[in-house]
Amino acid sequence: MDLWIAQLVSGLASATLLFLLASGFTLTFGVSRVLNLAHGAMFALAGYLAFTTSRLAAASPAWFWIMLVLVPPAMLGIGLVVERTLLRRIYPAGIDAQVLLTVGLIYVINDVIRLIWGTGYKSVHIPAEFVGRWSVAGVQFSVYQLVVVGFGVAVASVLLLAIHRTRWGLLLRAAAEDRQMSSALGVNEPRLFALVFAVGSALIGLGAVLTSPLLTVDLELGTGILVEALVVVVVGGLGSIAGAGVAAVIIGLIKAFGILIAPQFDIVFVIMFMALVLLFRPAGLFGHSE
Amino acid sequence: MNPNRRALHRGAYLLGIAVLVGLPWVLSTRDLHFAIELLIAGLFAMSLGMIMGQGGMVSLGHAAFFSIGGYTAGLLLKAGVDFSLAMTAAPLAAAAAGWLMGFLAVRRSHAYLLMLTFALGQLVYSVFFSWRSLTGGDDGLIGIRPPGWLIPLENFYWFSLALTGVSIFVLFRIFQSPFGYSLRAVRDSPNRAIASGIPVRRQQIMAFVIGAFFAGIAGALFAFFNRAFFPGSAHWLHSADAFVAVIVGGPMLSFGPLVGAVILEFLSEFISRYTVYRFLFLGAAMIFIALVAPYGVGPPFMRLIARIWQPAKTASEEPQVPAPLGRPSPEHKEGEAA
Numbered sequence: 001m002d003l004w005i006a007q008l009v010s011g012l013a014s015a016t017l018l019f020l021l022a023s024g025f026t027l028t029f030g031v032s033r034v035l036n037l038a039h040g041a042m043f044a045l046a047g048y049l050a051f052t053t054s055r056l057a058a059a060s061p062a063w064f065w066i067m068l069v070l071v072p073p074a075m076l077g078i079g080l081v082v083e084r085t086l087l088r089r090i091y092p093a094g095i096d097a098q099v100l101l102t103v104g105l106i107y108v109i110n111d112v113i114r115l116i117w118g119t120g121y122k123s124v125h126i127p128a129e130f131v132g133r134w135s136v137a138g139v140q141f142s143v144y145q146l147v148v149v150g151f152g153v154a155v156a157s158v159l160l161l162a163i164h165r166t167r168w169g170l171l172l173r174a175a176a177e178d179r180q181m182s183s184a185l186g187v188n189e190p191r192l193f194a195l196v197f198a199v200g201s202a203l204i205g206l207g208a209v210l211t212s213p214l215l216t217v218d219l220e221l222g223t224g225i226l227v228e229a230l231v232v233v234v235v236g237g238l239g240s241i242a243g244a245g246v247a248a249v250i251i252g253l254i255k256a257f258g259i260l261i262a263p264q265f266d267i268v269f270v271i272m273f274m275a276l277v278l279l280f281r282p283a284g285l286f287g288h289s290e
Numbered sequence: 291m292n293p294n295r296r297a298l299h300r301g302a303y304l305l306g307i308a309v310l311v312g313l314p315w316v317l318s319t320r321d322l323h324f325a326i327e328l329l330i331a332g333l334f335a336m337s338l339g340m341i342m343g344q345g346g347m348v349s350l351g352h353a354a355f356f357s358i359g360g361y362t363a364g365l366l367l368k369a370g371v372d373f374s375l376a377m378t379a380a381p382l383a384a385a386a387a388g389w390l391m392g393f394l395a396v397r398r399s400h401a402y403l404l405m406l407t408f409a410l411g412q413l414v415y416s417v418f419f420s421w422r423s424l425t426g427g428d429d430g431l432i433g434i435r436p437p438g439w440l441i442p443l444e445n446f447y448w449f450s451l452a453l454t455g456v457s458i459f460v461l462f463r464i465f466q467s468p469f470g471y472s473l474r475a476v477r478d479s480p481n482r483a484i485a486s487g488i489p490v491r492r493q494q495i496m497a498f499v500i501g502a503f504f505a506g507i508a509g510a511l512f513a514f515f516n517r518a519f520f521p522g523s524a525h526w527l528h529s530a531d532a533f534v535a536v537i538v539g540g541p542m543l544s545f546g547p548l549v550g551a552v553i554l555e556f557l558s559e560f561i562s563r564y565t566v567y568r569f570l571f572l573g574a575a576m577i578f579i580a581l582v583a584p585y586g587v588g589p590p591f592m593r594l595i596a597r598i599w600q601p602a603k604t605a606s607e608e609p610q611v612p613a614p615l616g617r618p619s620p621e622h623k624e625g626e627a628a
Contacts, residue, residue: 100580104580105577108574265417271410
């Protein structure tokens with residue numbers, strides 16, 4: 001029983017990461033119609049940035065919070081630069097050029113990481129204030145995993161509120177619904193697209209900061225997470241934040257419990273689940289059909 | 291086409307074949323290695339051209355077929371099966387996988403199709419990576435021994451040249467066949483294709499089967515060439531290599547993928563002779579191409595060739611570029627993507 005509950009919490013922690021990545025990806029697609037395959041590589045980059053920040057700030061007792069304050073804005077800046085200098089030039093060219101550009105971006109980011117940090121593993125430890133386990137009614141929880149889940153729920157709430165209750169959120173939904181119409185009504189599209197991509201990048205940074213103590217940071221980080229995030233996006237329905245949230249929880253739990261059954265094949269369960277969903281609901285759980 | 295021109299064409303082809311056959315007497319061992327890799331990459335890209343160019347279906351899972359071909363050939367050969375049988379089984383196994391992926395994936399298009407093929411390809415990758423008892427996992431499937439007559443590098447080169455040459459020739463014949471025409475009809479206007487009675491879904495799945503078949507040949511060649519096979523060949527970035535080759539060459543040109551593969555292989559080889567950070571420059575080159583020629587360098591290149599080849603053409607006869615019929619305009623593609 002203890003084991004099951006422990007796996008539940010660990011599944012929810014990985015769901016948090018998947019949600020943070022998938023929501024940025026799905027937003028970018030929903031609004032700008034851009035598939036950013038470099039999403040995973042940007043996550044790896046953010047992981048290395050988190051590692052370096054944690055080392056530089058190691059003397060301070062608040063190093064975790066410093067990391068939390070610095071890395072997401074840094075990723076936001078990187079996202080803005082990428083959108084302004086590269087992505088926006090190929091919006092009209094369709095999906096082929098997007099793949100060409102974002103795969104090129106992956107190669108560049110990977111080699112930049114290799115150039116700066118080398119090829120070894122890096123790790124960030126769990127901040128002292130969250131080390132240990134809580135025991136509730138005889139069941140043990142990892143405190144840090146609970147903290148991660150808490151952050152995830154908070155960010156998800158803020159995102160949903162922002163999308164459904166603010167002016168920017170309204171414009172965003174309008175653009176996702178009918179781009180030509182919203183543009184005809186005077187929505188500043190270039191700014192909106194840049195905003196969406198930058199927010200997605202900042203979410204990548206947040207995800208990297210939160211989960212770097214739970215993962216080993218290496219060059220393979222980007223690919224593994226990209227596959228899972230894409231599965232979440234497909235299962236949830238392209239363009240749907242709520243769908244990404246629900247799908248992230250399902251996929252996180254499938255991974256956590258799949259590990260108990262067959263440790264090496266957790267990704268096989270995940271992809272088979274996706275295939276099943278697509279057989280019965282081709283547009284994903286929350287998606288509109290094409 | 292007038293008889294003189296036809297003779298000229300035929301002469302050019304024969305000269306090209308003679309040069310390719312003669313390469314082992316000219317090239318160094320290292321360059322011959324590169325030439326074999328080029329042939330394999332070219333066939334791999336051309337086989338994806340069947341799906342992406344002719345079929346208009348984006349796919350980021352093509353490495354799955356390459357690796358199924360490679361592992362099938364390698365495992366059978368290691369199990370003591372005859373070489374010719376292993377060479378035949380590899381593309382058939384890949385084609386079977388192609389049918390399955392096509393069956394699962396062609397119900398969607400564009401971004402969804404891309405992500406589906408991506409995920410299914412990674413599924414194959416993770417199976418090969420994790421199933422250590424069968425494939426050796428990360429350590430690779432080693433000790434694949436091709437028959438003695440394939441051991442000298444020149445012989446392997448000629449064998450690869452013959453196999454890829456015949457494969458590409460057969461692919462061209464398929465492009466020109468009624469099936470090829472109906473597939474392009476499906477690509478350019480699905481609704482019109484349905485209305486004219488073309489079994490759209492069946493043609494699309496068939497494109498996956500044929501593309502997978504030839505990717506399987508490329509994979510088997512690769513396994514025999516390296517005498518080993520690694521799960522990295524199933525990785526999605528290997529699929530992306532072929533994808534990028536198709537895009538760079540121009541998917542609408544029948545031999546665009548071949549041109550793209552040659553450009554990228556030369557670029558990559560050239561860069562790696564100067565720096566260990568090959569991917570930094572390769573990636574930068576890809577970004578550059580995406581920005582300046584988002585529809586591939588093939589079409590502008592072909593226009594240039596056509597201008598040199600046929601200088602005295604009038605404007606009305608200008609589109610003599612050997613492109614397939616009905617090249618959709620960029621606006622058309624954009625409209626579909628939205």
